Amino acid sequence: MIKEFCAENFEHIPQAIEAGAGRIELCDNLAEGGTTPSYGVIKQTLSYTKEKNIPTMVMIRPRGGNFEYDEAEATIMKADIEICKKLHADGIVFGCLKAGWLDEELIQSLLEQAEALDVTFHMAFDELSVENQYRAIDWLVDHGVKRILTHGGSAKTTIVENIPHLKKLISYANGRIIILPGAGIRFDNVNQVFSQLDSSEAHGTKIVNV
Template identity: 50%
Template sequence: MIKEFCAENFTLVPYAIKAGAKRIELCDNLSQGGTTPSKGVIQKTLQFSRDNNVKVMVMIRPRGGDFTYNLDDAEIMLNDITTCQELGVDGVVFGATRQGFIDAGLMEQLIQKSNGMEVVYHMAFDQIEPSKQFLAVDWLAEQGVTRILTHGGPTKEPIEDHIAHLKRLISYAANRLTIMPGGGLSYKTLPNLLSQLPVQEVHGTKIIDLKLDNSF
């Protein structure tokens, strides 16, 4: 089981890894749903995580708000991916939508720029019209995307309300890419979710029982 800890900065990374996190998603501004962290934060997190054999995924998102990006946003995202390439990041996390579906043009550019790194389509997936989500899985799998992070439905609703849809997505994706549940999960609710979903990877800010002692 891979527990991916969503870290807003470096502060909690050592505690999360000590408590069993096997992968870190690094971002900033969680109150806005996560944006791209600074180069310094990425460097420090990479250094510590590599020493502990833990992968680091970096959020590529230039701002809060929606996931429909203009040319300026796209330029920023491409430049941030280049920075991640130069630093040796394991993977990048991004998503772009347009008119209720994937923004294929921008996504193709971002994926091409990410060559050599894992690519994760984040919870922008939940903004895609449900009737189009299976087509989105097809498209992302064809593009070589590694994982889709999804709540299975509106994030304001408990993830337990979306078990049925998550099951459908997991079955449909088969072995082409990984469907990774996230959003509202915690180490306390995880056993119930795992009893209902055939998943080996989960994501969240509370997915690990952090022990905030003074050992670091």
């Protein structure tokens, strides 16, 4: 079981790894749901996590707010992916939508830029209708995305309330892509989540006791 610690900058990463985090998602600005951290933060974090043999995924998101990006923002995202490649990140995390569906063109462009990096499609997934979530799983599988980070429902709901829908998503994915439950998973309920879901990974800012 992998406990992915969602880190805002470098500050708590050493303690999180000591407490049992098996992977890091590196962000800035968690009050906005996470944006791309600075070059210096990425470099320092990767220097540390590689020494500890802990995989690190870097958020690629140029701003808070919605997940529809214009051409200038797309250019920024591609440049940030290039930085992640040069600094030897293990993977990246992004999500792009357009008119209630995936922004297929931009996602494909970012995937091409990512090359061999692992890719997680983040909680933009939760903005899709339930019907489109199943369609999105198929599309993301077909395009080589490794995992989908999802709360399984509205941010107003608890992770425990969303377990029935998460079970359906995991069943539908059927091992083709990892469904990564997140948001509201804490060190004191993560074992409950693992026990109820056929999932080998979970994500959260408090998933280990830092």
